[in-house]
Amino acid sequence: MAPKIPRRAQAGTLVVLGALVVLASLRALSSSRGPAPGTPEAIERTKELLLKADAVFFDVDSTVLKTEGIDQMGHCFGVMKEIAELTHKAMNGNVKFQDAMNDRLQLMADHGMTKRGLDKCVEREARFPAWSPGVREVVKMFHKQGTNVYLVSGGFKNMLYPLALELHIPQNQVYANEVLFDEDGNYAGFDRSNPTAASGGKPKVLKMMKRKHGYKTMIMFGDGATDMDARTEGPAAAFVGYGGVTVRPKIQAGADWFITDFQEILDVLPKGHEL
Numbered sequence: 191m192a193p194k195i196p197r198r199a200q201a202g203t204l205v206v207l208g209a210l211v212v213l214a215s216l217r218a219l220s221s222s223r224g225p226a227p228g229t230p231e232a233i234e235r236t237k238e239l240l241l242k243a244d245a246v247f248f249d250v251d252s253t254v255l256k257t258e259g260i261d262q263m264g265h266c267f268g269v270m271k272e273i274a275e276l277t278h279k280a281m282n283g284n285v286k287f288q289d290a291m292n293d294r295l296q297l298m299a300d301h302g303m304t305k306r307g308l309d310k311c312v313e314r315e316a317r318f319p320a321w322s323p324g325v326r327e328v329v330k331m332f333h334k335q336g337t338n339v340y341l342v343s344g345g346f347k348n349m350l351y352p353l354a355l356e357l358h359i360p361q362n363q364v365y366a367n368e369v370l371f372d373e374d375g376n377y378a379g380f381d382r383s384n385p386t387a388a389s390g391g392k393p394k395v396l397k398m399m400k401r402k403h404g405y406k407t408m409i410m411f412g413d414g415a416t417d418m419d420a421r422t423e424g425p426a427a428a429f430v431g432y433g434g435v436t437v438r439p440k441i442q443a444g445a446d447w448f449i450t451d452f453q454e455i456l457d458v459l460p461k462g463h464e465l
C-alpha cells in the first residue's frame with residue numbers, strides 16, 4: 191500500500207509547483223521580449239537590431255519634429271493656447287481619443303479652418319519645419335542600408351506629406367489622420383477609419399505592415415506612450431524612446447534604449463559619423 195501523504199503536504203507541493211510554473215512562464219515571457227528595458231544588454235540588442243531592421247517607424251510630433259503638429263495648426267487659426275490645453279487634457283487620459291480629436295478640429299473650424307485655410311497653414315508651416323537635430327541624417331542612413339522608413343503619427347497627413355517628401359519617404363508609408371471637408375470646403379470631421387484615429391493605432395499599423403510585407407525586424411521611435419505601445423502591444427522588436435524634446439519618465443523607464451540625441455543612432459549605423 192502506498193504511504194499516505196498528509197493533505198497539508200499535498201497542498202504545499204501544489205503551491206510550490208504552481209509558483210514554479212508561474213516563474214518559468216515569466217522567464218519565457220521576458221526572454222521573448224528581450225532583456226529588461228534600458229539595461230546595457232537591452233541597448234546592445236537594440237543596436238544590433240537597428241543594423242538588420244527591415245522597417246523603422248518614426249513618430250513625428252516631438253520626435254521627428256520639435257513641435258506638435260496640432261498646436262501648429264492651432265497657431266494658424268489663433269487658438270494655439272486652447273488647442274495645447276485640450277491636447278494636454280487628452281494626453282492625461284481624461285477624454286476619449288476621438289472626442290479629443292474632434293473637439294480640437296471643431297475649435298479650429300470655429301476659428302476659420304476651411305480647406306483653403308488649412309492648405310495655406312500647411313504651406314506656411316512646411317517652409318521651416320523644426321527638425322529634431324540629426325533626424326534627417328538618420329533617415330538617410332536607414333535608406334542607405336536598405337531599411338524602409340515610415341512615419342506614424344496621430345497628426346494629419348497633409349501636414350506630414352511635405353516632410354515625407356523632404357525625407358524621401360513615399361506617401362504610402364505615412365500613416366496619420368485626415369481632416370475631411372465638404373464640397374464647399376467646410377470642416378466635415380475626420381476619417382475615423384484610419385488606424386491612427388483611435389487609441390492603439392500605432393501597434394495596429396505595425397501589425398498591418400508586418401502582415402503586408404512580412405517584415406522580420408521592426409523598430410519604433412517615439413517620445414510617447416502610444417509609441418511604446420508598438421512594442422508592448424504590437425510587433426516592434428525594439429522601442430527607441432526619444433527625449434530630445436520632452437523627457438517622459440514612463441518612456442525613459444520603459445524604452446529598450448532611451449536617447450536624447452539622434453547622433454547616438456548615427457554612431458551605430460554604418461558610416462554615420464561621416465555625415
Ligand SMILES: [Mg+2]
Pocket residue numbers: 249250251252253412413414
Ligand atoms: Mg510624439
